Amino acid sequence: MTIDRRSLLSLGLAGALAGAARPAEAQLPPTSPEDAVAAQADPNHRARADHTIRIATGLVELASDHIVSTKLYNGEFPGPLLRLKEGERVVIDIHNDTDTPEQLHWHGQAVPVDVDGAAEEGTPYIPAHGMRRISFTPGPAGLRFYHTHLTPGSDLCNGQYSGQVGTVYIEPKREAGRYDREIFLVLKEFQPTLSRGGDMASDVLANTARIKSLEEAGESAMRASMASGKPHGYEVGYEAFSINGRMLGHGEPIRVKQGERVLFHVVNGSATEIRSLALPGHRFGVVALDGNPLPNTAEVPLLWLGTAERVSAIVEMKNPGVWVMGDLADDDRGKGMGIVVEYAGRTGKPKWIKPMHYRWDYTIFGRQDTAANPDETFEMTFAKNNAALDGFNEWTINGAAFSMERMVPMFRLQRGKRYRLRMRNASDDIHPVHLHRHSFELTRIGGKATSGIIKDVVMLGGYQELEVDFAANNPGRSLFHCHQQLHMDFGFMALFDYG
Numbered sequence: 001m002t003i004d005r006r007s008l009l010s011l012g013l014a015g016a017l018a019g020a021a022r023p024a025e026a027q028l029p030p031t032s033p034e035d036a037v038a039a040q041a042d043p044n045h046r047a048r049a050d051h052t053i054r055i056a057t058g059l060v061e062l063a064s065d066h067i068v069s070t071k072l073y074n075g076e077f078p079g080p081l082l083r084l085k086e087g088e089r090v091v092i093d094i095h096n097d098t099d100t101p102e103q104l105h106w107h108g109q110a111v112p113v114d115v116d117g118a119a120e121e122g123t124p125y126i127p128a129h130g131m132r133r134i135s136f137t138p139g140p141a142g143l144r145f146y147h148t149h150l151t152p153g154s155d156l157c158n159g160q161y162s163g164q165v166g167t168v169y170i171e172p173k174r175e176a177g178r179y180d181r182e183i184f185l186v187l188k189e190f191q192p193t194l195s196r197g198g199d200m201a202s203d204v205l206a207n208t209a210r211i212k213s214l215e216e217a218g219e220s221a222m223r224a225s226m227a228s229g230k231p232h233g234y235e236v237g238y239e240a241f242s243i244n245g246r247m248l249g250h251g252e253p254i255r256v257k258q259g260e261r262v263l264f265h266v267v268n269g270s271a272t273e274i275r276s277l278a279l280p281g282h283r284f285g286v287v288a289l290d291g292n293p294l295p296n297t298a299e300v301p302l303l304w305l306g307t308a309e310r311v312s313a314i315v316e317m318k319n320p321g322v323w324v325m326g327d328l329a330d331d332d333r334g335k336g337m338g339i340v341v342e343y344a345g346r347t348g349k350p351k352w353i354k355p356m357h358y359r360w361d362y363t364i365f366g367r368q369d370t371a372a373n374p375d376e377t378f379e380m381t382f383a384k385n386n387a388a389l390d391g392f393n394e395w396t397i398n399g400a401a402f403s404m405e406r407m408v409p410m411f412r413l414q415r416g417k418r419y420r421l422r423m424r425n426a427s428d429d430i431h432p433v434h435l436h437r438h439s440f441e442l443t444r445i446g447g448k449a450t451s452g453i454i455k456d457v458v459m460l461g462g463y464q465e466l467e468v469d470f471a472a473n474n475p476g477r478s479l480f481h482c483h484q485q486l487h488m489d490f491g492f493m494a495l496f497d498y499g
């Protein structure tokens with residue numbers, strides 16, 4: 001999806017997206033005083049939705065000879081780009097044409113529990129062959145996204161293994177950085193399969209210092225499991241990789257002109273994978289992480305994104321040619337993880353040059369000072385029980401695996417207070433951890449203090465520590481979880497709650 005902003009605006013993007021709006025098929029009662037006021041102020045307000053999303057099985061043409069069948073939003077991959085305005089209430093109809101109940105999660109937005117899209121928090125399901133009308137006030141501004149929020153477990157046809165991912169852009173009052181046009185890229189794999197042990201990228205994060213006690217705990221648990229005859233727990237791999245639903249070389253190239261400043265909004269829509277992205281001969285001027293402007297807009301040679309992370313970066317087009325913008329991993333790029341960038345007037349075979357290895361360091365985008373002390377700090381230790389659940393790894397937070405049967409909040413908060421999460425990873429996996437309905441500030445990574453970086457997903461390295469702060473300003477249940485689908489589904493979740 002190459003978006004030329006001016007031409008889309010002239011075509012009326014909002015109109016195009018709302019084109020599917022129809023009279024309501026089901027009227028839900030107002031769910032909040034705000035809703036009631038909106039309904040009274042404008043009786044027509046609830047007659048039409050601003051956007052309609054339909055969940056149904058459809059086809060994605062990754063290449064002309066490679067077509068997959070999976071669950072999609074509005075029959076497309078990615079789902080429609082929803083441009084919302086910060087603070088302007090929207091009404092959205094979500095139809096579920098499948099045989100199973102669904103959840104649609106508004107990732108990165110501070111919305112109420114009844115619309116957030118997580119059953120664990122209490123959001124009602126979108127019933128099979130039914131619909132839900134929801135309404136919320138978008139925010140905070142910036143690059144967000146929406147995706148399904150189920151726990152498919154071993155069922156690799158469902159949850160985020162499917163094609164249920166779409167981008168949200170909430171227009172900020174002020175755009176970060178000067179640019180000529182913007183392009184949205186959704187990185188996504190298809191056709192998942194289970195394997196024993198994996199090849200998950202591990203040399204991703206800059207801080208390589210490991211915490212001795214975490215390493216000893218993790219390694220001794222693993223040794224004991226191996227000694228008892230257990231194989232490695234299952235991991236997921238993929239047959240096909242794509243950007244915006246097309247394998248490398250099988251979609252339209254991104255056509256650029258020399259001297260253009262292109263703002264790329266990159267979403268990692270993967271269920272399980274950490275992704276990299278490089279454009280040979282060019283650098284990325286990172287202006288936002290997870291949609292939020294940064295204290296420092298540093299230039300980097302390539303991007304690393306954990307599952308569900310977003311990076312917005314400006315690339316100055318000053319190296320004419322035909323290039324492959326793609327993943328560092330030759331296997332994944334070979335199976336489609338890339339897109340061609342073509343300068344005007346240039347032809348020929350797209351060129352890939354392997355970049356120098358580069359490790360991701362969040363702190364270069366932050367301030368080098370120490371955040372103010374929080375009101376309270378919660379310690380969280382993450383651990384793996386190798387192959388403990390029918391061959392799948394079980395994941396625990398402070399010794400407990402999450403269970404849908406006994407959904408007791410692990411952390412009770414008080415509204416208005418500021419909390420610190422001190423996360424300790426007693427496993428060698430990288431965990432992209434996520435907190436629903438709140439943004440957090442990175443305050444310490446690998447022993448290094450930082451401030452000013454606001455995110456909703458952050459990668460925690462193997463046997464490392466990380467601290468984030470957040471304000472309890474959006475009451476109700478909020479789900480905290482690892483965004484790696486296999487980790488989340490097999491225990492790596494906890495609930496926060498406050499009134």
Ligand SMILES: [Cu+2]
Binds near residue numbers: 430432482483487
């Ligand atoms: Cu994880």
